[in-house]
Amino acid sequence: MxxxxxxxxxxxxxxxxxxxxxxxxxxxxxxxxxxxxxxxxxxxxxxxxxxxxxxxxxxxxxxKLRGAYNRIARLSPSQREAGVVAASAGNHAQGVALAGQTLGIRTTIVMPETTPSIKVDAVRALEAEVVLIGDAYDDALAHAMTLVEQRGQTFIHPYDDxxxxxxxxxxxxxxxxxxxxxxxxxxxxxxxxxxxxxxxxxxxxxxxxxxxxxxxxxxxxxxxxxxxxxxxxxxxxxxxxxxxxxxxxxxxxxxxxxxxxxxxxxxxxxxxxxxxxxxxxxxxxxxxxxxxxxxxxxxxxxxxxxxxxxxxxxxxxxxxxxxxxxxxxxxxxxxLGAHREALLAVTLPEQPGSFLAFCAHIGKRAVTEFNYRYADAQRAQVFVGVAIRDGDRERDALCTEFRQAGYALADLSDNEVAKEHLRHLVGGRADSLADERLFRFEFPERPGALMRFLQQLGGQWNISLFHYRNHGAAFGRVLAGFQVPDAEFETFLERLRAIGYRFWDESENPAYRLFLR
The missing domain is CATH 3.40.50.1100 (Rossmann fold)
Known part of the structure; x- marks a missing residue:
C-alpha cells in the first residue's frame, strides 16, 4: 500500500x-x-x-465519520497541505468536516443552496469552509470537482473508495x-x-x-x-x-x-x-x-x-x-407501515342512524378518523380510518365483514393519493367539471419550484385542484387537477416531462373517483 x-x-x-x-x-x-x-x-x-x-x-x-477519517488519515503530506473537498448535504459532510478538524486539514464542503440551515450550521461548527451552490447535489458535485482542479485538493468520495x-x-x-x-x-x-x-x-x-x-x-x-x-x-x-x-x-x-x-x-x-x-x-x-x-x-x-x-x-x-x-x-x-390502521372508503345510506349502524360493525376497534361531506340524497361516501392489531389478516377480515353486511367498500390502505392527500382535503365532488385529469407530483422544496412549474405549463390548462403539504423534507408532495381535453393530452404530458419533476397520473385512482370526481 x-x-x-x-x-x-x-x-x-x-x-x-x-x-x-x-x-x-x-x-x-x-x-x-x-x-x-x-x-x-x-x-x-x-x-x-x-x-x-x-x-x-x-x-x-x-x-459516515468512519470512512471519511480512514480515507483522510491516509493522505500524503502534500495532499494534507492542499486540503480536501467533499460534496454532500448530509452525513458525509459532517464526517469529512470532523475528520478535517481533528487532523488539522483544510476542509471544504460544497452543499446545494437548498440544504437546511441546521446541516449547514453543523458543518460550519466543525470549522469547515462551506460553499453553497446550485439547487441539487449534482451542482455541488460539479463545483467540488472544479475546486479539485483549481486548488489541487483531494476529493473525498462518500462511498466509491x-x-x-x-x-x-x-x-x-x-x-x-x-x-x-x-x-x-x-x-x-x-x-x-x-x-x-x-x-x-x-x-x-x-x-x-x-x-x-x-x-x-x-x-x-x-x-x-x-x-x-x-x-x-x-x-x-x-x-x-x-x-x-x-x-x-x-x-x-x-x-x-x-x-x-x-x-x-x-x-x-x-x-x-x-x-x-x-x-x-x-x-x-x-x-x-x-x-x-x-x-x-x-x-x-x-x-x-x-x-x-x-x-x-x-x-x-x-x-x-x-x-x-x-x-x-x-x-x-x-x-399504516406497522399494519395497525386500515383506510377504507365505505358507502353508507344517506339517512339518520346509518353512521351508528356502521360503527356497530366496527365494534371495539378505534376509529382513527372519519371524513364525510354531503354528496346526494341517497348515498354518503365516507373515508374512515380504523385501528387494527393483527395486520393484513385483520384488515382483510374487516373488509369481508363490511361487505357481507351490505356495504360497498374500497380498501385504500395502500393508496398513495388517499394517504398523502385525501385524508387532509376538505370539500366535495366536482361533477360538472369537464376534462379533469388528476396528477401526483414530487416538487423540490426550494424557492421558485411552483413558479417554474406554472411557467412551464404556460397557463394553457386550468388548474382545478391543488393540494400541498410541507413535510420538512427536501421535496414536497403535490396533488393537482387540470382540465385537459383529450386532443391536448399528449401535449400536456410532454410539458410535464420537460419540467423534470416526478409525476404519476392518478385519474383512475379509486380514491379520486369516490371522493373528488
Whole structure:
C-alpha cells in the first residue's frame, strides 16, 4: 500500500485485502465503538433475538465519520497541505468536516443552496469552509470537482473508495467482537454501497456462515437492479424520502464486493420505514432518520416473508440526523407501515342512524378518523380510518365483514393519493367539471419550484385542484387537477416531462373517483 490513498492502487477488488484494511483502519480518533443493543420488544414480537448496531450514537450521529477519517488519515503530506473537498448535504459532510478538524486539514464542503440551515450550521461548527451552490447535489458535485482542479485538493468520495469502505467495515469488526454467539443474519442499509461493501467483505472473510442482507427503499433499489442486470445500472429516478440512500447508481467498488458477498436484497416501502423508525424509538428512545431505520424495516419485512432466522439477527441503525419537522409526516405513516390502521372508503345510506349502524360493525376497534361531506340524497361516501392489531389478516377480515353486511367498500390502505392527500382535503365532488385529469407530483422544496412549474405549463390548462403539504423534507408532495381535453393530452404530458419533476397520473385512482370526481 502507498501512504497516499490512491484508488489506482486497487486495480481490482481483493476481498482478503479489503478485510485486512478493515482490521488496519484508523477510525477511533473520531469514532466510538457503537453499542450493540438488544431489541427486546421486537424480539418478543418476532419470536427471535434481534439486535441493533447503534451507529446513530456516533458523535455526528452517523457511521459516515468512519470512512471519511480512514480515507483522510491516509493522505500524503502534500495532499494534507492542499486540503480536501467533499460534496454532500448530509452525513458525509459532517464526517469529512470532523475528520478535517481533528487532523488539522483544510476542509471544504460544497452543499446545494437548498440544504437546511441546521446541516449547514453543523458543518460550519466543525470549522469547515462551506460553499453553497446550485439547487441539487449534482451542482455541488460539479463545483467540488472544479475546486479539485483549481486548488489541487483531494476529493473525498462518500462511498466509491476502498479506504472509505474499509473505514465503514469497522462496524462489522466491532459487531463480531461484541457478539461471540452465532449470528444468522446481518441487515445493512444501501445507498451508494460504502457501508454494505465494507461490512459484507469483512463478514464473509471472517464469518462466512452469516447471511448478509442488503436493504433498500423500493424506489431507490440501485443495488437490487444492478445485481439483477449483472452490471451497474443508472436508475431513471429515485425516491427522496430516505434521502440518505437516494442514489441512482451503486458505486463501482461496492458493487464488485456486493456481487460476491451480499446473499440477497430486500426492498421496503415508505410506510415500512416509518414503522421501523417508531420501532427504534420504542427500543432506544432515540429517533433515527429514514435511512437509519432502513435495515430494521428490511429485517421486519424479511421475517414476515421468510420467518425468523435460527439465530441472532442484527440491523444496523445507520444514522439519526432527521429534521424535527419531518416527524409529523413519519407519525402519520407509521400506523399504516406497522399494519395497525386500515383506510377504507365505505358507502353508507344517506339517512339518520346509518353512521351508528356502521360503527356497530366496527365494534371495539378505534376509529382513527372519519371524513364525510354531503354528496346526494341517497348515498354518503365516507373515508374512515380504523385501528387494527393483527395486520393484513385483520384488515382483510374487516373488509369481508363490511361487505357481507351490505356495504360497498374500497380498501385504500395502500393508496398513495388517499394517504398523502385525501385524508387532509376538505370539500366535495366536482361533477360538472369537464376534462379533469388528476396528477401526483414530487416538487423540490426550494424557492421558485411552483413558479417554474406554472411557467412551464404556460397557463394553457386550468388548474382545478391543488393540494400541498410541507413535510420538512427536501421535496414536497403535490396533488393537482387540470382540465385537459383529450386532443391536448399528449401535449400536456410532454410539458410535464420537460419540467423534470416526478409525476404519476392518478385519474383512475379509486380514491379520486369516490371522493373528488
Amino acid at each position: 502507498t501512504d497516499a490513498a490512491d484508488a489506482a492502487a486497487w486495480p481490482a477488488v481483493d476481498l482478503a485485502q479489503l478485510a485486512q484494511e478493515v482490521e488496519a483502519a484508523v477510525v477511533y480518533d473520531v469514532a466510538q465503538v457503537s453499542p450493540l443493543q438488544p431489541a427486546r420488544k421486537l424480539s418478543a414480537r418476532l419470536g427471535a433475538p434481534v439486535w441493533l448496531k447503534r451507529e446513530d450514537a456516533q458523535p455526528v450521529h452517523s457511521f 476502498p479506504w472509505v469502505m474499509a473505514g465503514q467495515g469497522t462496524v462489522a469488526r466491532e459487531l463480531l467482537d461484541q457478539h461471540s454467539d452465532p449470528i444468522a443474519r446481518v441487515y445493512i442499509p444501501v445507498g451508494g454501497g460504502g457501508l454494505v461493501g465494507g461490512m459484507a467483505a469483512y463478514l464473509k472473510q471472517r464469518r462466512p456462515e452469516i447471511e448478509v442482507v442488503a436493504v433498500e427503499p423500493v424506489d431507490s433499489a440501485c443495488l437490487h437492479h444492478a445485481l439483477a442486470a449483472g452490471e451497474r445500472v443508472v436508475l431513471d429516478q429515485v425516491g427522496l424520502f430516505a434521502d440518505g440512500v437516494a442514489v441512482r447508481q451503486i458505486g463501482a467498488y461496492p458493487y464488485a464486493v456486493a456481487r460476491q458477498c451480499v446473499d440477497r436484497t430486500v426492498q421496503v416501502s415508505i410506510d415500512e420505514i416509518c414503522a421501523a423508525m417508531r420501532a427504534v424509538f420504542e427500543e432506544t428512545r432515540s429517533v433515527p432518520e429514514p435511512a437509519g431505520a432502513l435495515a430494521l424495516a428490511g429485517l421486519e419485512r424479511d421475517v414476515m416473508a421468510r420467518g425468523a432466522a435460527p439465530g441472532a439477527m442484527v440491523a444496523v441503525v445507520s444514522g439519526a440526523n432527521i429534521n424535527f419537522d419531518r416527524l409529523r409526516y413519519v407519525a402519520e405513516r407509521t400506523a
